[in-house]
Amino acid sequence: MARSPVTDSAYQALVQELEHGVHAPGARLPGERDLAERLGVSRVTLRVALTTLEHEGRLERSAQRGWFVPRQVIGEPPSTLQSFTEMARARGLTPTAAVLVQQVRASTLDEADKLRIAPSAPVIQLDRLRGMDGTPVCVDTIAIVLDRAPALADADLTDRSLYDELERRCGVAIHRSAYSVQAAAADERLARLLGVPVGSPVLVGSEVAYTTDSTPILIGVNHYRGDAYRFEADLYRPTSSA
């Protein structure tokens, strides 16, 4: 991969050292100046070789600190809020979304409370059947505060990511979601939509999503096929406190 002969020899020498375990995983390499001298090349040349190794994932750079040998056990997946669409794409599947209901209606007392709006203030009701690669996986029931996302009232949300559209059309970015999940049995309607027997286990996720400034923007309930979805999160234990 290295271009010129000198660069290549430096590259090869480094590969040698790495493969022979001269540098332990996680360890810092000697400074560029030392390395360059030891390999008999200039720093510029050395850096080309190092950069190549970085692109190959065999080294990691950290500015003002040094070059590090990657640990073979890489970090744990952070607990992040992933939209259905992102989740599907991360798995290499095609997300779909069929709109079942999309209308503006008055909010219920409970919704108004959670969304911090006036009771019966208008919300967009959005029910969708979500699928991956054509297989129905989830039924979403969402209520969005109309005032905070007016452009969504009559947008076509078929096969689209709600989070994306929220950001693109309304400039609203979701930052945090209070999520709770529960196991339940599929009722008749749900069973029909998801294509499972009545009484099958489903994972019911309830969410209240907030923007960066902690304004609640939507509440949603997701009914996932029990065998098609797993909810993942990192939980931190508080330090012993009062």
Added chain:
Amino acid sequence: MARSPVTDSAYQALVQELEHGVHAPGARLPGERDLAERLGVSRVTLRVALTTLEHEGRLERSAQRGWFVPRQVIGEPPSTLQSFTEMARARGLTPTAAVLVQQVRASTLDEADKLRIAPSAPVIQLDRLRGMDGTPVCVDTIAIVLDRAPALADADLTDRSLYDELERRCGVAIHRSAYSVQAAAADERLARLLGVPVGSPVLVGSEVAYTTDSTPILIGVNHYRGDAYRFEADLYRPTSSA
């Protein structure tokens, strides 16, 4: 807000912990020297990150005493890792735990992988039936790395909090847990233990728990009655910087 990469990573790590409620409001953070070591940065760098957080009002400094989390937090309680015992007590119920199985055995390949130990290295297998106020609620199946908690091999864990005993007897504090939940149907054994019909929905939680230094210490699978448990978490959406 932090400019340089290392400072920024320290800053982000601290924000993570704060948002996840690792440090309770009003609580003192670990000393700068400890924190710096845990985050893998120097004290000077750490202090830059801490100062940024102070300017943002997310931390308060007190010279010669330490760093404190401001009390005025208004938002919803963050999602924290709560042991079954803590959860029950928070609800004013009495937690119970009947030991079904407690033995040392060789780890499976999968377990060894997740726990970062040698395959067939010894683990403590611990199965318990958890209840609240006498009602069975959950069946726990846990594998603990024997080497990291030897005192637990023959401890009596009836009606006791595993997390507490881990800390008290082994000096091992759980700091983070990678949790995943899904819905399933109760098989015959589970149904009998939980006192529900076969096929009832159960919430299956799988956990890998880590200590402060990111060493995995145990993996556990919890089977909750679907109608008796709800899993709650706050999810954060990664800042759309990258």
Added chain:
DNA sequence: GCATCACTGGACTAACTGGTCTTGAACTCA
């Protein structure tokens, strides 16, 4: 009430790091 002592953040230094840029020597090739 007092002295002690471990620990805390505060402040500062010297050395080192990679990032960037400039200059010039050595070489290749039309």
Added chain:
DNA sequence: TGAGTTCAAGACCAGTTAGTCCAGTGATGC
């Protein structure tokens, strides 16, 4: 010959580190 490329050498910069020393805090024991 002359243009273009490769590489070496060096200087400078801002970020980072390890270390030292200090003064204030708070718990302990007398």
